[in-house]
Amino acid sequence: MPRTHIIGAGVAGLSAAVALARAGHAVNLHEASGQAGGRCRSYFDARLDCAIDNGNHLLLTGNSSTMEYLEDIDAAGALAGPASACFPFLDLRTGRRWRLRPNAGRLPWWILDARRRVPGTRARDYLSGVRFAWAGADRTVTDCVGESGALFENFWEPLAVAALNSPVRAGAARLLWPVLRETFGRGEAACRPRIARTGLSATFVDPALDLLRRSGAAVRFGARLRRIAFEGVVARRLDFGADTVALDDGDGVVLALPPQAAASLVPDLTVPEESHAIVNAHFRLPESGVLPEDLPFLGLIGGTAQWLFVRGDVASITISAADDTIDEEAEVIAVKTWQDVAVALGRDPDPLPPYRVVKEKRATFAQTPAQVRLRPGTRSRFANLYLAGDWIDTGLPATIESAVRSGHMAARAVESAVS
Numbered sequence: 117m118p119r120t121h122i123i124g125a126g127v128a129g130l131s132a133a134v135a136l137a138r139a140g141h142a143v144n145l146h147e148a149s150g151q152a153g154g155r156c157r158s159y160f161d162a163r164l165d166c167a168i169d170n171g172n173h174l175l176l177t178g179n180s181s182t183m184e185y186l187e188d189i190d191a192a193g194a195l196a197g198p199a200s201a202c203f204p205f206l207d208l209r210t211g212r213r214w215r216l217r218p219n220a221g222r223l224p225w226w227i228l229d230a231r232r233r234v235p236g237t238r239a240r241d242y243l244s245g246v247r248f249a250w251a252g253a254d255r256t257v258t259d260c261v262g263e264s265g266a267l268f269e270n271f272w273e274p275l276a277v278a279a280l281n282s283p284v285r286a287g288a289a290r291l292l293w294p295v296l297r298e299t300f301g302r303g304e305a306a307c308r309p310r311i312a313r314t315g316l317s318a319t320f321v322d323p324a325l326d327l328l329r330r331s332g333a334a335v336r337f338g339a340r341l342r343r344i345a346f347e348g349v350v351a352r353r354l355d356f357g358a359d360t361v362a363l364d365d366g367d368g369v370v371l372a373l374p375p376q377a378a379a380s381l382v383p384d385l386t387v388p389e390e391s392h393a394i395v396n397a398h399f400r401l402p403e404s405g406v407l408p409e410d411l412p413f414l415g416l417i418g419g420t421a422q423w424l425f426v427r428g429d430v431a432s433i434t435i436s437a438a439d440d441t442i443d444e445e446a447e448v449i450a451v452k453t454w455q456d457v458a459v460a461l462g463r464d465p466d467p468l469p470p471y472r473v474v475k476e477k478r479a480t481f482a483q484t485p486a487q488v489r490l491r492p493g494t495r496s497r498f499a500n501l502y503l504a505g506d507w508i509d510t511g512l513p514a515t516i517e518s519a520v521r522s523g524h525m526a527a528r529a530v531e532s533a534v535s
């Protein structure tokens with residue numbers, strides 16, 4: 117029976133492996149590190165004495181590929197979030213709080229209702245969003261919606277920086293349209309915010325590994341692919357250093373690796389070369405923290421971080437496009453961001469609670485027009501070698517949804533090759 121070797125057990129590799137295993141294919145999953153999940157993982161932190169995620173991950177119910185993946189691994193119930201779409205914000209400079217509440221159905225009448233939209237905006241301001249629909253490949257976010265005004269500061273900028281992990285003046289406008297179309301464009305039910313109820317690994321990773329093992333897939337860790345031997349346009353051997361794997365006729369390989377790792381293994385592969393950082397700081401509170409209306413997150417305007425998440429007694433902030441912050445001392449980052457957390461949670465800023473700062477230097481590729489152009493498709497120039505990862509040309513920003521979609525695209529390509 118032909119076998120598919122999937123290299124990299126991040127969300128892209130896991131979703132490709134799950135799709136193929138469920139379709140009855142023989143699957144081997146090889147991961148370099150000692151743990152699956154890649155950029156979306158949990159671990160036990162000794163200083164905080166609890167499990168934390170490498171970074172807060174926010175999804176929307178309209179992330180259809182991710183929802184399908186979670187259904188497939190029987191983990192749809194592992195997400196938490198409000199029963200209806202609601203995005204709470206706090207302006208740290210003025211203390212003003214508000215909630216964005218899209219309505220049910222495709223017709224966005226919430227923009228006509230001052231209690232549901234961003235304060236200080238008019239309904240017609242929102243029409244600027246349509247410019248993303250026909251944004252040219254060279255356009256940036258600010259080319260489409262300018263760079264001032266209440267709607268920009270309190271909606272477009274936080275949305276774009278979170279989705280593109282890039283500064284708004286550089287972020288590719290074209291990537292935002294599918295996000296808007298697949299979530300806000302489909303009404304309230306498609307833009308309910310969701311986070312992992314107990315942790316990223318328990319939601320996206322462990323149930324997938326369980327399913328793979330039950331399906332007879334071979335999963336191994338500490339297996340870094342070092343070289344691929346090619347014969348003409350066919351991959352023939354995988355070299356993991358300690359062992360090699362010969363590829364028989366009909367065997368396939370899915371490289372679900374970060375772009376630089378894929379480029380080092382595949383001759384003449386073009387990949388995005390620049391990346392942006394994300395910094396998270398996790399604070400262990402003396403007791404459970406509670407955000408207004410029991411929502412698990414809060415958008416922060418005018419502070420260092422853009423988002424605050426609270427899960428039990430851990431409050432965590434996210435700084436996206438954090439290239440200016442990444443080189444600061446962890447303590448400096450913690451002290452600075454804790455001030456904002458204390459305000460948001462209505463707590464005394466003294467003392468600083470135990471904290472952990474997690475810096476992901478290459479959190480995503482830089483989603484600028486120039487870098488987006490470098491995204492390759494699923495098929496490589498080698499007949500039995502496929503590519504997956506959030507940086508593949510899915511048309512989406514580099515998110516979990518893009519990673520899962522790329523995994524599904526690779527699985528379909530493998531299936532069509534063997535059928």
Ligand SMILES: Cc1cc2nc3c(=O)[nH]c(=O)nc-3n(C[C@H](O)[C@H](O)[C@H](O)COP(=O)(O)OP(=O)(O)OC[C@H]3O[C@@H](n4cnc5c(N)ncnc54)[C@H](O)[C@@H]3O)c2cc1C
Nearest residue numbers: 124126127128148154155171173174340341505506515516
């Ligand atoms: C801090 C942070 C916050 C984020 N927030 C969000 C969010 O709110 N919402 C959202 O949707 N997305 C978010 N993302 C993005 C999301 O995490 C990624 O898009 C997704 O996890 C990428 O998955 P992947 O499988 O494509 O890549 P990766 O997770 O990078 O997986 C690649 C895997 O390949 C392995 N590997 C590398 N080289 C080799 C080799 N030679 N041989 C074998 N294995 C190898 C790696 O160890 C890794 O496990 C965030 C990312 C970060 C870092």
